[in-house]
Every structure is written in structure tokens, then in C-alpha cells.
Amino acid sequence: MLARKSMVKKKLENMHLQERINYGYKKVISMMLISGLFSIVVIGVLFANMGNYIENVTAADQAVKICRISVNAAARNIREMALNDDTSAYDGYEQSKSCLQRLMMS
Numbered sequence: 797m798l799a800r801k802s803m804v805k806k807k808l809e810n811m812h813l814q815e816r817i818n819y820g821y822k823k824v825i826s827m828m829l830i831s832g833l834f835s836i837v838v839i840g841v842l843f844a845n846m847g848n849y850i851e852n853v854t855a856a857d858q859a860v861k862i863c864r865i866s867v868n869a870a871a872r873n874i875r876e877m878a879l880n881d882d883t884s885a886y887d888g889y890e891q892s893k894s895c896l897q898r899l900m901m902s
Contacts, residue, residue: 808816 811819
């Protein structure tokens with residue numbers, strides 16, 4: 797490694813000024829291109845992860861909304877059943893899936 801480094805250094809010292817400048821520019825430009833491409837790839841991965849995160853948050857939000865609606869409907873049915881003394885009307889109340897069953901299906 798050290799021998800190669802000293803060889804490259806000697807090679808650069810033997811070059812004319814224009815060749816040194818061109819060599820330097822080529823190195824800098826190639827490093828910029830590699831850095832730019834790497835940045836684009838990383839930004840793409842981050843964007844994909846963000847999209848996945850948003851989808852999961854949206855699905856969880858929908859599940860919570862469905863649970864709230866189900867709980868409110870069940871509470872209304874229970875309140876009506878509690879206020880109604882006629883137990884023969886209980887069969888007429890809607891029987892729907894519970895919140896937990898809806899979550900498991902999603």
C-alpha cells in the first residue's frame with residue numbers, strides 16, 4: 797500500500813502542470829458523480845420507507861375509526877335495550893362484528 801502510494805506520488809510529480817490539473821479534475825468529478833449517485837439511491841430508499849410508513853399509519857387510522865364507529869353503535873344499542881323494558885324486541889337489534897374481529901380481518 798505504501799509502495800503504491802509513493803509510486804502514484806512520483807508519477808504525479810513527473811507530470812506536467814496541465815496533466816496534473818486534468819488528473820485532479822477527473823478525480824474530483826468522478827468523486828462528485830459517485831457521491832451524487834449514492835445520494836440519489838439513498839433518497840429513493842428513504843422515500844420508499846416513508847411511503848410504507850404512511851400506508852401503515854393510514855391503515856391503523858382507518859382501523860381506529862372503524863372501532864370507534866362499532867363501539868358507538870354498540871353503546872347506542874345497549875342504551876336502547878336498557879331503556880326498553882320489552883325484552884322481546886332484543887332480537888331486532890343489529891348484530892355486527894366486533895371491533896377486534898374487524899381488526900383481525902384487515
